[in-house]
Amino acid sequence: MTHQNTQDSSQDSIESLESLGPAGQALQQKLAAAFSPDHLRLRDESHKHEGHAGHRPEGESHFHLEMTSKVFSGQSRVARQRMVYALLANELKQQVHALSLSLAAPDDKSK
Numbered sequence: 420m421t422h423q424n425t426q427d428s429s430q431d432s433i434e435s436l437e438s439l440g441p442a443g444q445a446l447q448q449k450l451a452a453a454f455s456p457d458h459l460r461l462r463d464e465s466h467k468h469e470g471h472a473g474h475r476p477e478g479e480s481h482f483h484l485e486m487t488s489k490v491f492s493g494q495s496r497v498a499r500q501r502m503v504y505a506l507l508a509n510e511l512k513q514q515v516h517a518l519s520l521s522l523a524a525p526d527d528k529s530k
Contacts, residue, residue, distance in 0.1 A: 441479075456486045457488065480514065480517070481515075482517070484519070489525055490502070499522040500520055500522065
């Protein structure tokens with residue numbers, strides 16, 4: 420079950436840190452601070468990559484990020500991805516093997 424925190428009814432949600440390990444929590448906090456998202460959901464999908472390159476038994480090697488932020492308004496899909504990958508460059512060089520992205524701006528026609 421996904422737990423969501425909402426500060427008020429005008430915001431979407433940011434997934435609770437309870438469902439993530441230490442690396443995931445650090446990623447989520449860094450993303451929230453940098454992008455002030457309306458919606459942020461980070462999932463550890465490491466279990467789907469058992470036996471594949473970069474997988475570690477303790478997990479937290481493969482993540483999927485869904486995020487909606489005003490920062491992405493007017494930015495292309497590639498520009499949005501570059502912004503996230505630049506922010507998380509150190510983490511991607513170290514513990515995080517893979518990060519898939521679903522990024523949107525609040526004014527996007529389809530999310």
